[in-house]
Amino acid sequence: MHKKFRESERVLPKAFILMLVMVTSAYSEVSKQYLPAFSLRATNGEIYSQSDFNDKKVIGIVFLSNHCKVSQLFQNHLMALTRKYSKNVVIIAVSPNYEQSILPDELAYSDLGDSFQDMVKRANRMKYNFPYLYDGNDQNLTKEIGAKITPTIYLYNQDRELFYSGRIGNIDSPDNMETSEVNQAISSLLIGEKTSFKRTKVFGTAIKTKNHLLVAEQVRQRYADEKVRLSEADARKLNFYLTHNTRKPKLFYVWQTNDGKTRDNLIKLSFLYKIFRKRGLKLITVCIAKKNEKERIVEFLENSQLSSTNFIVYGHHISPLASIIPDEVEKVTPYYRLLSSRGDKLLGSHGEISTDSLRIEIVKALDDSK
Numbered sequence: 242m243h244k245k246f247r248e249s250e251r252v253l254p255k256a257f258i259l260m261l262v263m264v265t266s267a268y269s270e271v272s273k274q275y276l277p278a279f280s281l282r283a284t285n286g287e288i289y290s291q292s293d294f295n296d297k298k299v300i301g302i303v304f305l306s307n308h309c310k311v312s313q314l315f316q317n318h319l320m321a322l323t324r325k326y327s328k329n330v331v332i333i334a335v336s337p338n339y340e341q342s343i344l345p346d347e348l349a350y351s352d353l354g355d356s357f358q359d360m361v362k363r364a365n366r367m368k369y370n371f372p373y374l375y376d377g378n379d380q381n382l383t384k385e386i387g388a389k390i391t392p393t394i395y396l397y398n399q400d401r402e403l404f405y406s407g408r409i410g411n412i413d414s415p416d417n418m419e420t421s422e423v424n425q426a427i428s429s430l431l432i433g434e435k436t437s438f439k440r441t442k443v444f445g446t447a448i449k450t451k452n453h454l455l456v457a458e459q460v461r462q463r464y465a466d467e468k469v470r471l472s473e474a475d476a477r478k479l480n481f482y483l484t485h486n487t488r489k490p491k492l493f494y495v496w497q498t499n500d501g502k503t504r505d506n507l508i509k510l511s512f513l514y515k516i517f518r519k520r521g522l523k524l525i526t527v528c529i530a531k532k533n534e535k536e537r538i539v540e541f542l543e544n545s546q547l548s549s550t551n552f553i554v555y556g557h558h559i560s561p562l563a564s565i566i567p568d569e570v571e572k573v574t575p576y577y578r579l580l581s582s583r584g585d586k587l588l589g590s591h592g593e594i595s596t597d598s599l600r601i602e603i604v605k606a607l608d609d610s611k
Contacts, residue, residue: 274438276300276401277385281335281374282357284364289333289372291401299330299427300401302386303394303409304337305373307363308351309446312392314415316367321416322424323371330427332371336360337383337391342453344460345515347446352601362597380450390445394423398430407441464515467548471539474527474552479561482525482550488582489521490606492599495562496575497529498537502593506575507545509594513603514549520607524549529559529574565589579603582610 280290294300303319305312323332338355353359357375364373376382386395396405410421418424422441430436449457474482483493494510496503507526514524528538530553542551565578570591578589579602588602 274403276302276395276397276403277382279374279376279382279385281376281382283375284357284361284369284373287372289374294331294333297329297331298399299326299430300397301330301332301394301423301427302382302397303332303334304383304386304388304391304448305334306336306338306391306446306448307353307355307359308338308343308348309391310350311412311445313351314412315392315409316369318410318415318418318421320367320370321418322421322427325418325424326427326431329431334369334371334373335376335382336373337376337380337388338449339377339380339451339454342449342451342457344457345464346517346519348516349520349607350604352597352604383448389448390443391448392445393443396423396426396430398436403438404430404436405439405441407439408443412444464548465546467546469539469542469546469548469551471528471535471542471551471553474554474558476558476561479527479552479554479558483561483564483580484584486582486584487521487523489523489610490582490587490603491523491525491580492577492603493562493565493580494524494526494575494577495529495566495573496526498534498541500575502575503541504545506577506594507541507547509596509599510549510577511545511547513596513600514547516600517603517607521610522603522607526551527562528553529556531555579606581606 276291278291280288283289291300301322319332319334322330336355340355343355348354353363355377357377360373360375392409393407394405394409395403398404405423405426407422409423411417414420426436426439494506496506510524510526514522518524526542526547526549528551530538532555535553538553562573565580565586566573566576567589570576572591576589576591577594577599579587579599581587587606588599
């Protein structure tokens with residue numbers, strides 16, 4: 242195994258290493274030596290083409306994806322490059338993935354997916370100072386350039402001839418400009434040094450195309466076909482699940498069948514559980530009900546494809562739930578509470594679930610449980 246790849250294992254989680262892809266030839270593929278024409282929508286609502294940057298001596302096209310852990314590592318680096326070379330260089334990020342082809346668990350290291358709407362959120366949250374373009378549907382620019390891995394950057398000179406392709410910088414020190422091959426390549430060209438084409442090894446996540454859609458659909462169908470189970474729980478069992486140390490975060494959802502947001506909340510929980518279950522998130526739903534409501538509860542759970550740990554509990558057994566629900570909450574349900582791997586109370590809220598807020602906190606809790 243390549244020495245640098247071995248070194249990277251010390252930084253990235255083992256589960257994520259399995260998702261890393263190193264191009265077979267150890268190099269990113271380049272189908273053409275000149276910048277192809279493009280016209281793509283950006284997160285700011287504008288349409289950009291290569292002619293919009295005719296005044297720049299260098300155009301950098303970097304294929305970046307929201308869900309890719311390595312892409313996330315280099316976001317600040319790309320913003321630093323943009324600030325440093327703003328007069329002569331433009332860095333253009335391109336999101337290349339066909340969103341529907343991404344497997345649910347491949348999203349488990351990110352608080353966002355790869356849809357255009359999620360790109361807008363990422364650009365706003367991170368305050369990107371470079372254009373972020375969407376190529377995920379047709380993937381024309383991705384195919385023309387021949388990108389296979391995110392993140393991969395392609396640098397074009399004033400004649401729009403490719404003079405560098407490959408990684409952005411050192412994966413072990415992603416913010417270090419001194420060890421950044423991209424910084425070195427741009428600097429050399431701008432000071433007039435004679436440059437020859439250079440290609441470097443890339444590490445990251447495989448770009449998903451429409452060719453991968455069938456596998457993703459099969460996985461989603463497998464999740465949909467999973468058996469939904471509902472068990473009775475007394476106070477003792479509830480207390481065990483609340484206090485038992487699983488070394489992974491736990492998400493509790495307390496509900497009743499007559500809650501206003503029952504269906505929507507269960508669907509949101511199912512979506513999140515499919516993403517984070519392989520990273521170890523434990524989801525426990527607790528429905529406060531009467532014995533004659535069992536069939537209705539199962540129907541709700543099945544319609545939501547919620548194959549998590551599901552309990553029905555009767556009124557005189559709910560006392561352990563007081564440990565995760567604040568006293569000031571007027572109505573107990575619906576209520577969700579995220580617990581850390583150490584049992585600390587994290588995000589909790591009554592009513593409608595905010596998927597964005599909860600997803601951010603789940604990622605933080607999972608990262609903290611390493």
